Amino acid sequence: MKPTKKILIISYYWPPAGGPGVQRWLKFVKYLPDFNIEPHVYIPDNPTYPLLDEKLVSEVSDKAIIIKQPIFEPYGLASVFSKNKTKKISSGIIPNQKKQSFVEKAMLWIRGNVFIPDARVFWVNPSVKFLKKYLKEHQIDTIVTTGPPHSIHLIGLQLKKELNITWLADFRDPWTTIGYHKQLKLSSWAANKHKSLEKEVMNTCDQLIVTSPSTKTDFQMITSKPIEVITNGYDEEVVSKKPLDEKFTLAHIGSFLSARNPQILWKALRELTEENSEFNQQFQLKLIGAVSAEVLQSIKEFKLENHVNLLGYMPHNEAIIEQRSSQVLLLIEIDSEETKCIIPGKLFEYMVSERPIIAIGPENADFAQIIKETNTGTFFKYNEFDTLKKQISTCFEEFQQNNLKVNPVGLQQYSRKSLTEKLSKLLNSKF
Known part of the structure; x- marks a missing residue:
């Protein structure tokens, strides 16, 4: 040896x-x-x-x-x-x-x-x-x-x-x-x-x-x-299991910086709450981590504040429990040439959570390819409003049918x- x-x-x-x-x-x-x-x-x-x-x-x-x-x-x-x-x-x-x-x-x-x-x-x-x-x-x-x-x-x-x-x-x-x-x-x-x-x-x-x-x-x-x-x-983490949220939760874990403020997402969610009464009753936006004042203000401007569950920063193991009990996980990156190289660390924990990811980021983002290859969610550019809104609506329909899930492949390389x-x-x- x-x-x-x-x-x-x-x-x-x-x-x-x-x-x-x-x-x-x-x-x-x-x-x-x-x-x-x-x-x-x-x-x-x-x-x-x-x-x-x-x-x-x-x-x-x-x-x-x-x-x-x-x-x-x-x-x-x-x-x-x-x-x-x-x-x-x-x-x-x-x-x-x-x-x-x-x-x-x-x-x-x-x-x-x-x-x-x-x-x-x-x-x-x-x-x-x-x-x-x-x-x-x-x-x-x-x-x-x-x-x-x-x-x-x-x-x-x-x-x-x-x-x-x-x-x-x-x-x-x-x-x-x-x-x-x-x-x-x-x-x-x-x-x-x-x-x-x-x-x-x-x-x-x-x-x-x-x-x-x-x-x-x-x-x-x-x-x-x-x-x-x-x-x-991702690490093989043993955490307490919590039942899936009863509400249709879209969860963002981690710092939500002002530059990441996704107007396209707020607009889609606003329209869905106006067009679908069941969505309006069941939807919840779960935010874990530091959230900038600008993001909270935008949420308020789109009249979504009553749907927000602001949990703030929590220890890593507690955040993982909340993450795995969420219905959908949000991954947001700044829309700029400089950020296409950023692969957020939370992506890999998202991928093993067995919950579908909805990601929004710049064109040619490196993390878009990983999501596609591992079959863990859907990626949208900032100009893809209609397809983003449709995907959220599809996820909600699957949630109502108790059939909202993902089938990941090839995750071991990222352990x-x-x-x-x-x-x-x-x-x-x-x-």
Whole structure:
């Protein structure tokens, strides 16, 4: 048997952080020991997480070696002025530009122009100093950095330069092409600095890992370094089973950002409630997670507020229970060229929930192909109003007949263990 390979994973998000950012490497770390890889995980000791899920702490592998070091985050100081606004911006919920307060505009400008690439940049130098010693003492020659926040990649960049170790840079989301990047009120100097750092990271690391084919295509315009697509996935989760909702529930799980506000959906639902009295009586919109004020306002403008069940943020395992008891699951992505590469992490949990997905997103969205190939739902572009409305109506008819279901195929390739095996082969074969 080969000796166990040690790797160091550098991540900002880790339990008790909640939200999608923590899931990817929490699950990789869970399964890496099955492939003869010993994970050392470096995380901040006192982070300012916008969302907390204490129950995820119990999912951390007892075979993982966790290392913590203090971090200074200016979000802690900013919260003195406006804790709620700071929390929203740090979690990615950026208010509509026309409705931003002076404090919000100032915070966004500082976020984009002062803290480059992000507000966790102050953790870079102390981490490099600590990890140089740690890597030598534990004879670790391979590191993985995962971002966002992309300042984590700067730790890898510096360690690569000083120790010439093997470095894999994992991009859960793009850097300068992600949707909210343009909303950071960047000066030309700051925009160039972001691009310069992005290019240096991509051309200095040994291997890039991305979560979608479109991101790989975009990154190939910046670097000739090898790029591997390893999507997010689902885990075999044992959760309490709850009967299907008695109402015809359309459920959205996760942050519902203002830029994702799907007018096409609200219009279809409004017309269906007006045209079909039974639909009007039975329909419920179930929202789990942070929902922007703009989305709630649109729902109200389309006179759907009486159909809303706003459950707010809940622990991951509770959200899964609600998800699996819903009649239909909604997946909404921003209608822009920049977001076609985004494959939301919740898609994979949706796919194993055995509930039909109705997805709305940009043309040529990567996740549309996955939904089609796995037979887990239906995808609509933002100009396909009539077919969207018809599909919701069809789902309602099947619900009334107690026949609303899906028949998925080929899901195993997206299991967390299968994806970790792919990662382990990458780690062992090339390095």
